[in-house]
Amino acid sequence: MKKVDKSAHTGDGAIALIHQRVYEMGFVWHERKTDAGIDGEIELRNPVTGEVANRTLFVQSKGKGERRFPGENDDGFHFLCSPADVTYWMSAPVPVLLVCSHPESGEAWWMHVQQWFADPANRASGRIEFDKNTQKFDRSAAHRLLALADPHGDAHTPVAGDRHETLTSNLLPVTIPTTIYHAAINTQDPRDVFSRQRTQHADKPFAEDFILRAGRIYTWRPPELSALSKLITGPVEQMAVSQWAGSGDETRQRWLVQLLNNALRSDVTADCAWHGGRKIIYWRATPDLSVRSIRSASGRPRQVFTPKYKKTDPTQVSYCLHAALEWQFIDIDSAWYCALVPSYHYTRDGYRDSLFLSDYLAGIKRLDRNPAVYHQTRMWAHYLHGDDNTLDFRDTILTYGTLQTFETDKGIDDKAWKVDPREPAEDTEPATDSLADSDPAELALFEVPR
Structure with a gap:
């Protein structure tokens, strides 16, 4: 009786x-x-249009049935290639892939052999090391194969496939007041207005939601109800916001945006400080420099102020990490949005800028990944919106909505954006090297375990 042996059957599989x-x-x-x-x-093909690019990759298959590859464990294995095979592959006019697989379990991994054996040490050993986590031969490898087949051609943007996705933007809808109040004032220096409010009229609410233009002060709230009441020198008048927003006058539209910026600063002033140099707001330090947390959009606590202590002297603060925010107001089809850009701030003692501010910022930005930015953006949106009594009630000038989302029936595998497809795959998890004197895992605004 004729038979097909196990080896041949595995090879076919x-x-x-x-x-x-x-x-x-x-x-x-x-x-x-x-x-x-x-x-x-x-043969490479555009999955959406069906267009083929006249680009090919050669493949050599090596399969194992129930047996494991040499040195195989959960993380990887190695494969020994004969000198004759290596010589043959290296002379190929197109890239050659060695694909090792377990057909019974449906697992496969790949290596670009010319790139691997370009290293003389690898060539001499004939040994290829496979990383199971980064070299899977599945749909996630498609974008890297495209670049490998045509490394000097057009940049290959991953092709969108048919998949439903909900895209969350950083745009926060904002409802603004319909009226602006204005009156004559005898100063055009905002610092003078702030100083006189503090020293002369401390018995009334402090106002910072104003701008000074051409001898007049413009504000969202009636000046007579705040510490501005005795600074103005004439009657208070009112005007519709539409006189600036819909006027087509770019100067007055800029004035409106500046008023909106000051309104946001005023809305968060109880909790956040303004940094004039960096044009950001950041969470204030607690009086005793203890950790400060707020409830995030997920319902879990999220740290927004964290002191970091010296390893050599745990009683001394090395620096403090503050959650921070940059933003921009945008008018889209007569609807106002606040574009949120989360950031960080570093101080020596909760108040004064750290001497290593720029170095710390550069380090933590390198560690940030999309999930961290996404959750920080949601945290700020949640705070501004005032969901679920995040903090005590705040009488805000602006009314903040929830982050704008978009539905799409096309999507791209997120992994395709995390690595350079022209380079060997690398682990995309955050690095574990220390930054300054702290574990970098502590530098991100992680949710606090329950």
Whole structure:
């Protein structure tokens, strides 16, 4: 009775698995019936338009059934290549992939052999090290194969596939008052207005939601109800916001945006300080420099002020980390939005800028990934909106909505944006090297475990 031995059956299964994976990527698989070191070719194709680019990759398949590859564990394995195979692959006119797989479990991993064996040490050993986490041969590898097949051609943006996604933007809808109050004033220096409010009229609410233009003060609230009452020198008048917003006058539209910026600063002044040099707001330090947390959009506490102590002297503060925010008001089709850009601020003692502010900022920005930025943006939106009594009631000038979302039926695998497809895959998790004298994991505004 004729038989097909286990090795041949596993080899057929490995080829079939490659065919299936190539199909899932949207490319075309061409199997060779006779091979001397190349089992088939991948022809690159645009999965949406069907257009083929006349670019190919050669593939050599190595499959294992129940047995494991040499040194195989949960993280990786190695494969020993014969000198004859390496010489043959290195002479190929197109990139050659070695795909190792377990057909029974549907797992496969790949390596670009010319790139690997370009290292003389690797060439001498004939040994290829596979990382199971970063070298999976599945749909996530498609964008890297595109760049590998055409490294000097057009930049390959990952192709959007059919998938429903909800996209969360950083745009926060804002409802603004309909009236602006204005009156004559005998100063055009905002610092003078602030100083006189503090020293001469401390018995009335402090106002910072104003601008000074051409001998007049413009504000969102009636000046007579605040510490501005005795600074103005004439009657208070009212005007509709539409006189500036819809006037087509760019100067007055800029004035309106400046008023909106000052309104936001006023809305958060009980909790946040303004940094004039960096044009940001940041969470104030607690009186005793203890950690400060607020409830995030997920309902869990999120640290917004954290002191960091010296390792050499745990009683001495090294620096303090503050959650911070940059923003921009945007008029889109007569609707106002506040674009939120979360950031950080560093102080020596909760008040004075750290001497290493720029270094700390550069370090933490390198560690930030999309999830961290996303959750910080949601935290600020949640705070401004006032969801679920995040803090005590605040009488705000502006009314803040919730982050604008968009529905789409096309999507791109997020992993495609995390690595350079022309380079070997790397772990995209945040680095674990220390920044200054702290664990970088502590530098991000992580949610506090319950």
